[in-house]
Amino acid sequence: MSSEIIFEVTEAEEGGYCASALGYGINTQGETLEELRAMVRDAVVCYFDDPQQAPKIIRLHFPNHSPIKIGTLKSILRNVSAHHQTTVSELLETLDL
Numbered sequence: 001m002s003s004e005i006i007f008e009v010t011e012a013e014e015g016g017y018c019a020s021a022l023g024y025g026i027n028t029q030g031e032t033l034e035e036l037r038a039m040v041r042d043a044v045v046c047y048f049d050d051p052q053q054a055p056k057i058i059r060l061h062f063p064n065h066s067p068i069k070i071g072t073l074k075s076i077l078r079n080v081s082a083h084h085q086t087t088v089s090e091l092l093e094t095l096d097l
Contacts, residue, residue, distance in 0.1 A: 004057035007040055019060065021047075036060075 007019040007026075016031040019040050028043040030036030040058060048054035074088075081091040 002055050004059060005044060005055040006059045006061055009036065009060050009062050019043075022061075 002023075005024065005026075006022045008022060009017055009019045012018050012029060016029055017033060017036045018027070018029045019036055020027045021044075024047065026043050026047050028036070028039040030039045037060070040060065044054055044058055045051075077088045077091060081088045084091065086094075
C-alpha cells in the first residue's frame, strides 16, 4: 500500500478538468476545481475496496509545461554548438541523435 496517490490534472478541451492517477487506473473529471477534488476523493474510495488499502494522502499535480517549438530548439542547438565551438551537426553526432 502506498501512503499517497498523485493525480495529474489537465484542462479538458470541452471545458472543466480531467484527473488521472499515476500508476493506477483511476480517471475522473469535474467542471470546476472544487468539483474535481470531490470527484477524485470519490474515485479513490470506489477504487480501493478496503479503506485500509487506500492511500491516506491524495495529491493533485498541475503540470506547467508547454511544448518546445522547433524554432526554439534550433536556436538552443545553435547557441550550444557555438559555445562549444562546433557545428550543430557535430553536436548532434556527439549526442548520438
